[in-house]
Amino acid sequence: MEPAFYSSSAELVEGWEKLVSNGSSEADVCPYIQKLTADVISKTAFGSSYEGGQRIFQLQSEQAKLIVEVMPFLFIPGFRFLPTKKNRRIKEIGREIRGILRDMINKRENATKDGEAHKDDLLGMLLESNRKVNQENDNSKWSGMTIEDIIEECKLFYIAGQDTTSSLLVWTMVALSMHPEWQAQAREEVLRVFGTDKPNFEGLDQLKIVTMIFYEVLRLYPLFAIVLRYCNKETKLGNFTLPPGVEIALPIIVVHHDQAIWGKDAEDINPKRFSEGISKATNNQVSFFPFGWGPRICLGQKFGIIEAKLAMAMILQRFSFELSPTYVHAPYSVATLQPQHGAQIILHKL
Numbered sequence: 555m556e557p558a559f560y561s562s563s564a565e566l567v568e569g570w571e572k573l574v575s576n577g578s579s580e581a582d583v584c585p586y587i588q589k590l591t592a593d594v595i596s597k598t599a600f601g602s603s604y605e606g607g608q609r610i611f612q613l614q615s616e617q618a619k620l621i622v623e624v625m626p627f628l629f630i631p632g633f634r635f636l637p638t639k640k641n642r643r644i645k646e647i648g649r650e651i652r653g654i655l656r657d658m659i660n661k662r663e664n665a666t667k668d669g670e671a672h673k674d675d676l677l678g679m680l681l682e683s684n685r686k687v688n689q690e691n692d693n694s695k696w697s698g699m700t701i702e703d704i705i706e707e708c709k710l711f712y713i714a715g716q717d718t719t720s721s722l723l724v725w726t727m728v729a730l731s732m733h734p735e736w737q738a739q740a741r742e743e744v745l746r747v748f749g750t751d752k753p754n755f756e757g758l759d760q761l762k763i764v765t766m767i768f769y770e771v772l773r774l775y776p777l778f779a780i781v782l783r784y785c786n787k788e789t790k791l792g793n794f795t796l797p798p799g800v801e802i803a804l805p806i807i808v809v810h811h812d813q814a815i816w817g818k819d820a821e822d823i824n825p826k827r828f829s830e831g832i833s834k835a836t837n838n839q840v841s842f843f844p845f846g847w848g849p850r851i852c853l854g855q856k857f858g859i860i861e862a863k864l865a866m867a868m869i870l871q872r873f874s875f876e877l878s879p880t881y882v883h884a885p886y887s888v889a890t891l892q893p894q895h896g897a898q899i900i901l902h903k904l
């Protein structure tokens with residue numbers, strides 16, 4: 555993982571170094587950071603480079619935008635089955651993504667048969683564990699995952715592993731631009747731990763201020779505004795009894811902004827509230843859950859935080875940054891919480 559995190563972050567900062575060759579330059583950082591996290595997930599999950607997965611990312615983001623557009627009509631029973639232009643495009647995209655992934659899996663299986671494939675990425679591990687389960691059962695009865703299951707897992711990793719970490723990094727750059735005093739503290743910490751050397755995993759563990767800033771950014775801008783739960787059986791929730799079949803929305807964004815929990819400055823950026831860790835900041839209540847909670851909690855939270863820390867450390871080592879006057883603060887939710895009009899930031903070479 556470390557080489558993929560490092561090489562993709564190095565590519566990002568090298569690109570920005572060219573951009574600021576005259577000292578300073580303005581850019582919407584979103585596409586650069588999206589490319590970084592797309593590259594990392596492509597390499598670690600599928601062993602392919604960004605170009606290999608580029609079509610899947612394009613299709614998934616088009617699909618997410620269309621889904622947000624049709625959402626207001628979903629209360630009409632059967633609406634999603636109507637052959638409207640948008641519904642047809644959503645289905646078409648789904649078919650194209652499944653086709654690309656099926657092709658990727660077939661190629662990998664053929665390469666494995668020829669003894670060529672590597673097994674240390676997610677796709678390799680899924681196929682290998684599937685092969686073992688079936689061998690243990692003498693291939694008599696199919697008991698592993700089906701190709702369709704594997705396709706669904708791959709789709710989930712593409713969407714869960716890319717948009718999330720990129721949004722965290724983008725919001726962190728926006729927050730640190732709004733609060734240069736925290737940007738200075740974060741840079742001081744990074745330079746104290748790494749100097750101008752290449753960051754390593756052990757050092758990333760020592761970045762306490764950067765971690766506090768990430769938590770505060772995830773509190774104010776939780777990438778998923780809500781998570782959903784479905785009651786399989788009658789469930790007691792406080793004074794309520796919920797019958798089976800009921801779906802519950804847990805509004806992360808509302809809890810994270812609640813003044814009764816976080817105090818009068820709930821709307822302000824104050825990383826200090828996490829200086830003694832999450833349990834102290836929340837009084838041991840479940841009031842901070844940007845990665846969800848319970849058995850379905852995010853599988854990639856450590857992955858995402860380490861990836862973001864490494865990228866942020868490399869950015870802080872090389873640049874200072876501030877918001878451009880053209881930036882408009884408008885968080886909106888398309889699959890994840892994103893700045894609606896981009897994140898225009900002025901980068902200065904250090």
Ligand code: HEM
Nearest residue numbers: 714715718719778781844845846847850851852853854858
């Ligand atoms: C800062 C980054 C991230 C945030 C804020 C985040 C947040 C979340 C949330 C809120 C959920 C739903 C949990 C629930 O329903 O309780 C989730 C699920 C998931 N995430 Fe993440 N995520 C992040 C990064 C990642 C990364 C980098 C990966 C993969 C490498 C990943 C893989 C997954 C997977 C596979 C699930 C589904 C787990 C399941 O249903 O059992 N996430 N994430």
